[in-house]
Amino acid sequence: MPERDFISALHKRTARNYLERVERGDKAACASVAREFGREYWDGDRKYGYGGMRYDGRWAPVARDLIAHYGLCNESHVLDVGCGKGFLLFEIKKCLPGCRVRGLDFSRYAVENAKPEVRGDLDLGLAQSLPYPDFTFDLVLSITTLHNLHIDDLAGALAEIERVKREHSYIVVESYRNEREKANLLHWQLTCECFFTPREWEWVFRELGYAGDYSFIFFE
C-alpha cells in the first residue's frame, strides 16, 4: 500500500488566500450551501466552492501518469468515486477510447452538467454504497473526495472500494503536516469532515482495511 503522488503538481497550481473565507465572516453559511454540492458549489462564487472553474485540460497529465503507472489499456475498466463533472475520466477516455470508464458522484448537478463526452458514463450515488458488482474494476480512483465524508461513511466507502476493485486503487485526501498546514486546511475547507495527518490517515487505512495506493494534498 504505497504512497504515490500523481496530484500535487496540479493542486499547487492554484493560488489560495486561506484566510479570505474566514475574514468574510459567513463561513458557516457558505459551508451549508457548499455541502449541497449543487450549482453554487460547482459553478457559483468562489466562496461556495470551485468558483466557476472552467475546464482547461489540467487533468490530462494526471490521466497519462495513471495510465502508465497502472498499465491501463483499451480493455481496462476504471471507476472514479466522486468524479464530479468527469474531467479525469474524460482525459482517460481520450487517451484510451476503448477503456470502459465509470464515474459516481453524490451531486446530481455535477452529473447533469458533466463533460458531454462522458455524461453517459456517470452514475448518481453514494461512495458508501457503490452500485457495482464485486471485483469489477481494474482501477478505482477517488481524488479529493473521501475526506468530505464523516468517519462512519468513510469506513463504508473504503470497504466498498475494496469490494468493487479487481486490482488497483488510488485515493487522494486532504491532510496536514504541521500547525501552519492545519490552520490553512481548517480555514480554507468548506466541506471537509476528516482532519487527519498522514500518520492518522495511514492508521485509519489499516484500521478500516484499505489496501490500495494513496497520496495527500497539503495546504502549504
Place this chain on the structure above:
Amino acid sequence: MAYIDFIAKIHKSTPRDYLERVLRHDKAQCAEVAKAFGKEYWDGERKYGYGGYRYDGRWRPVAADLIAHYGLKPGDRVLDIGCGKGYLLADLAESLPGLQVHGLDISRYAIEHAKEEVRGALACGTATALPFPDRHFDLVLSLNTLHYLHIDGFCAAVRELERVKRGGSYIVLESYRSEAEKANLIHWQLTCECFYTPEEWEWLFDRFGYTGDYSFIFFE
C-alpha cells in the same frame, strides 16, 4: 453507556470571540505554543490557552453531581485523565473526605502548579499508557482532554481507560451539530485533533469499545 451532561453549564459561562483567534492572531503560531502545554498555555495570554484564568470554585457543583450520580463513598478511587491543575479532583476530595483521588496530565507545568491540596496525587503521563493496574478505579473521568489526541491515540486511550476502571467512567469531548458550531470550533480550538459530530463520536465509541458515560461541549 449513557449521555449525561454534568458540565455544559460551566462551558457556557465563558464568553468567546471565535473569530478573534483567527483574525487577530497567527493561529498556527499560537497553536504551536499552546501544544507545549507549558506556562503560556495555562497562565499566558488568552491567545495561547486559558489566559491566566484564576480558579473560582466553578467545578464544585460538578464534583457534587458526580459524587451523587456515581454513588462515590469514602475509600473509593477516582482517576482524572487530563486533570490539569487538579481543580476538579480538589473539589471532589473536599466534598467527600476519604475519597482517593488520582490525576494524570501530559503537562509537567500544570502538575507543578496544581492546587497544593492535590499536587501529591497527580502524575505526569500520557492517556495512551496509564501507569495504573487493571480494574483499579471506581470512577475514571476525562474532561475536555481526549479530543487533543490524534485518532490512533484516542483509540489507545479508550483501551487504557477501559482497562483501569472497575466502576463507571465519564468523558467530555468537543463536538459540533451544525455548520455554525463546526466553524466556531475550528476557529476557537488551538490544540484539538478530533473534529467529530456526536454521531461520529458514538460510532468511534462503539468501534473502539468505550462502554462508559459521556457528553459533549458545543461552541454555540
